[in-house]
Amino acid sequence: MSRLVFKRFSSTITIKSTPSKAHHHQPIPSSSFPSGFILTGLHAGVKKKAGVLDVGVILSTSERPTSAAACFTRNAFKAAPVIISEQILGENAGRARAVVVNSGCANAVTGAQGIEDAWAMAKETDALLPQNSSSQHSTTSQTLVLSTGVIGQNLPISKILSAIRSQRDEKQQTLGNDFGSWERAAKAFMTTDTFPKLRARRFSINGVEYRMAGMDKGAGMIHPDMGPPALGPLHATLLGCIMTDAAISPRSLQRALTYAVERSFNSISVDGDMSTNDTILLLANGAAAEKNGVRLEEIDEETDKEAFEVFKKELTDFTVDLAKLVVRDGEGATKFVTVTVKGAPTYEDAHRVASRISTSALVKTALYGEDANWGRVLAATGSVPLSSPLHPNKVSVTFMPSDGTTPLPVLVNGEPEKVDEKRASEILSLEDFEILVDLGGGEGAEAAQYWTCDFSYEYVRINGDYRS
Amino acid sequence: MSRLVFKRFSSTITIKSTPSKAHHHQPIPSSSFPSGFILTGLHAGVKKKAGVLDVGVILSTSERPTSAAACFTRNAFKAAPVIISEQILGENAGRARAVVVNSGCANAVTGAQGIEDAWAMAKETDALLPQNSSSQHSTTSQTLVLSTGVIGQNLPISKILSAIRSQRDEKQQTLGNDFGSWERAAKAFMTTDTFPKLRARRFSINGVEYRMAGMDKGAGMIHPDMGPPALGPLHATLLGCIMTDAAISPRSLQRALTYAVERSFNSISVDGDMSTNDTILLLANGAAAEKNGVRLEEIDEETDKEAFEVFKKELTDFTVDLAKLVVRDGEGATKFVTVTVKGAPTYEDAHRVASRISTSALVKTALYGEDANWGRVLAATGSVPLSSPLHPNKVSVTFMPSDGTTPLPVLVNGEPEKVDEKRASEILSLEDFEILVDLGGGEGAEAAQYWTCDFSYEYVRINGDYRS
Structure with a gap:
């Protein structure tokens, strides 16, 4: 993936090019x-x-x-x-x-x-x-x-x-x-x-x-x-x-x-x-x-x-x-991310949480930045009112690579793992991966999946200037 | 407002600098x-x-x-x-x-x-x-x-x-x-x-x-x-x-x-x-x-x-x-936009519509691009289920400048106006303006206000790279 870098005042903006999807x-x-x-x-x-x-x-x-x-x-x-x-x-x-x-x-x-x-x-x-x-x-x-x-x-x-x-x-x-x-x-x-x-x-x-x-x-x-x-x-x-x-x-x-x-x-x-x-x-x-x-x-x-x-x-x-x-092929997308929510009280609860994570601007910009910022995943999860109360100390979050290598748990039963940042980077630099959120409902609980992409400079370019 | 321009493949990205808010x-x-x-x-x-x-x-x-x-x-x-x-x-x-x-x-x-x-x-x-x-x-x-x-x-x-x-x-x-x-x-x-x-x-x-x-x-x-x-x-x-x-x-x-x-x-x-x-x-x-x-x-x-x-x-x-x-002072914000929704069945309805418009990525990127894309405002409005049905042919949208000059109606009772694009640009190039959505409920209807900002390259930069 090529990168273009330019200077903006004292900060440097790195523009990742959108990969070809042909x-x-x-x-x-x-x-x-x-x-x-x-x-x-x-x-x-x-x-x-x-x-x-x-x-x-x-x-x-x-x-x-x-x-x-x-x-x-x-x-x-x-x-x-x-x-x-x-x-x-x-x-x-x-x-x-x-x-x-x-x-x-x-x-x-x-x-x-x-x-x-x-x-x-x-x-x-x-x-x-x-x-x-x-x-x-x-x-x-x-x-x-x-x-x-x-x-x-x-x-x-x-x-x-x-x-x-x-x-x-x-x-x-x-x-x-x-x-x-x-x-x-x-x-x-x-x-x-x-x-x-x-x-x-x-x-x-x-x-x-x-x-x-x-x-x-x-x-x-x-x-x-x-x-x-x-x-x-x-x-x-x-x-x-x-x-x-x-x-x-x-x-x-x-x-x-x-x-x-x-x-x-x-x-x-x-x-x-x-x-x-x-x-x-x-x-x-x-x-x-x-x-x-x-x-x-x-x-x-x-x-x-x-x-x-x-x-x-x-x-x-x-x-x-x-x-x-x-x-x-989402506008400006560089990532294809599956969001799976399991252990939910109902299918609708799981679907709503998956939807909220998938639409969070903070989650999506972190995906673009290849940053394993699971705190944003959690904040989005916690912002959805469920049909029965969420127990924060039963929630787990795992990053699942698409290449068959070992998954990376980042939160287990409400406690943050000591995350190997190098391994996190490896997974997040893939074009495809999955975010798995287990709400901890156990047996008989419901699951839902959502598919989303990241939020890039290219998205802003396309939509800041659509009609002209 | 200064602009920095650079070439990206065949397309040109224009980066507006965030105005100083000191x-x-x-x-x-x-x-x-x-x-x-x-x-x-x-x-x-x-x-x-x-x-x-x-x-x-x-x-x-x-x-x-x-x-x-x-x-x-x-x-x-x-x-x-x-x-x-x-x-x-x-x-x-x-x-x-x-x-x-x-x-x-x-x-x-x-x-x-x-x-x-x-x-x-x-x-x-x-x-x-x-x-x-x-x-x-x-x-x-x-x-x-x-x-x-x-x-x-x-x-x-x-x-x-x-x-x-x-x-x-x-x-x-x-x-x-x-x-x-x-x-x-x-x-x-x-x-x-x-x-x-x-x-x-x-x-x-x-x-x-x-x-x-x-x-x-x-x-x-x-x-x-x-x-x-x-x-x-x-x-x-x-x-x-x-x-x-x-x-x-x-x-x-x-x-x-x-x-x-x-x-x-x-x-x-x-x-x-x-x-x-x-x-x-x-x-x-x-x-x-x-x-x-x-x-x-x-x-x-x-x-x-x-x-x-x-x-x-x-x-x-x-x-x-x-x-x-x-x-x-929102992250990367270059605009301060008031969203007023009036003529709604209830305050909660007005508040929900104002919230949806204020969070729409398409509306916010259009604000950044200074594009009077009222279609996006309308799509966001129509996506909110209300306590009683919305009548599309009673809805009006107006862009209100903050400098006291004449407001610009872009939709009147569900019919698009022939918009003076030059005038639209004048209003949208202001740092402050208002989007007024009248749902057409008339006398006794409810109103709510929301305040939002635009979605810029700078937002993506800040949040694609927050932890590092």
Whole structure:
């Protein structure tokens, strides 16, 4: 890791450069992507720089109905795309066949014009859906809309519509299901992200193989708290979209997503700020739900609990992978830190403590400074009111290296250890490590995990000067 | 404000220097300080640098009983000085005559040794109290203890005790009641503070003139949430000590302090982190409570409500002054920003929204960048669940300059204004300004204020490298 040093009055500021994260984006074999989806990424001109992808289109081409589920920000200032996507999902009883996304402008706090623009994006994308494949009818739209970028500015809507319309023209059409197509769509999500976030996975249910793939984006205003549609006020700009060729009922799809999001996207923090646009979408088109030439029924929790549980677990693991990528690429981040809290009275207590540690400016600057300042971890821990009182003399804190070497206890049952500072430095100089806080609840106590990054000069630079 | 610029890869980082704050510390006429208190600041060697004051002693020499009140951190990991001060105050039924403070080491998470050390500091200070003046008896101690600094290290206790003991020796004694003595005591509180925080004020109750003076310190781990003794778990390292020569009953003194702290110290944020040591102490020694040569009874809310209300108001105004000084000198701060939230369903709602805006890393980096990014203010506002739902189309945001020039509305009833960016820059380049958020509740709605600062490169530098 290179360092740049300069003099500032009598003090010297050392600027650590943010490590390159490009290696977290690697080619994926096209056979790993789910069947029955075509995608692309386009340059519409929302972002000024020529050729930069800023509009993405995702279509389900499956002949079967496509189930859709979503978790939306609980922020009271929901952006226009959030408002209309929630409405479409409600009116279509959990069905949708397409997703359109733009980056560069959040279409948030844009009044009546914003709502009109979001509807126009949905309608224009509807027109790309294969007519013959549609067994779904909708008086509204079959397209869910995502936007991310600056708040309070109107979309350059004609540019966006014309980019979407270009896909009706065979000569300009770039929709496809190979790696390049998925990658272009993932790139269209990006704002301050330094690499596109795209992952795929295979899994089996009842002897049938399915695939799941998806993309997401960060990299700031990341502290999501998302709930299922119409759950009331929440927050963050995290966007994500997951596609699978499994067949699953809308109700069960939503239940699985709500569970998975709580344990993944709602357990990450870059800066503790929640957005007006946070949205995670999940489409299941059933394109691979066939055995011995016979179409399989949609999986439903009530009729096949076991199959549902397998799906829920696969989805949760996948959303954790995608969520971690956002933290890995957090604005200015040089560290990827797992915060594990165990021995708590309840899961919610453990989650709240992990969240507080993960958002503490003092903890995060110490991580950047590679300083084993466990006192700050403890102060953050102690500041959270729990459902039953914390016993300071039962609390332990351990720094866990990611390279398999010996963990370093810094506090054991409330008593500070004589810390080997050299060993502490070794662990804290790693890019990945874990802070383990045991609240001492013992057997039967609850645990939760959070993923966070450090607070660097680069974070201040990016956000002190975002709009200009 | 000077700027230093250097190249980092292809991007340029502009480092704004933190403006000097030395002018916020000015001499105060000795006649402004309350009667019956003597103070000093000493170099014990907790801090390595020769001559730096790190132990302060404050004694009440009044012949009347001295009432004492306190608000302590609600952090579950209460530091040893917090634990014993709370105990002493309880055992003495709200009476105490002395305060001893050290900076450089927080004596927090230091186990049984820490408790023993805190007791030793109290006992050693007791020995300095004038024997003849004491009409108070205590089986424990008459001294309240404050510590601030690094967590998890033991105090160099013999150095501290020997510094306190030096004040028994007439030749070495530096205790006094002039400006220099008060200033030395204020300096002994300092950690990352850039100037000592000392203020005094005069006020009258029932035709008698009283004086009040006090000091406090920040400058990081500042987001206090303090309650009266034994109120249960809270947080921050803010220390403050206020002395008055009014006579007021322990019960009423505590009630006034609890009210004042909620509207002052519990309404400031530097970094959103709460400490294990936060303490505000208030001593009232009655030394000036005399009219026509007759000693006045202690003011009590039940017997003289009007006098109590005057005292409470004076105290609240004074604590607001002291609290603002902490924000003014926040670690790396270049801005002093008042966040006012009005039109809220309840005071608690208004306070929570103001707190969230004041702690948002995105808002604070935008303040540093002098960027009128009201979208971030709005996202923070919308992320707070209120006691009744927020109506986005009733919310307005205005930037208020401190120089008396025209305010700049950026959002009116949920609709963005066409913002004059030049005018926005003018306001945001001021050192002081206000962000006014009107939630639109209209008549009878509640308001709250918070004071915060910006998030700078200097903050990261200070906290990425605190212990070394």
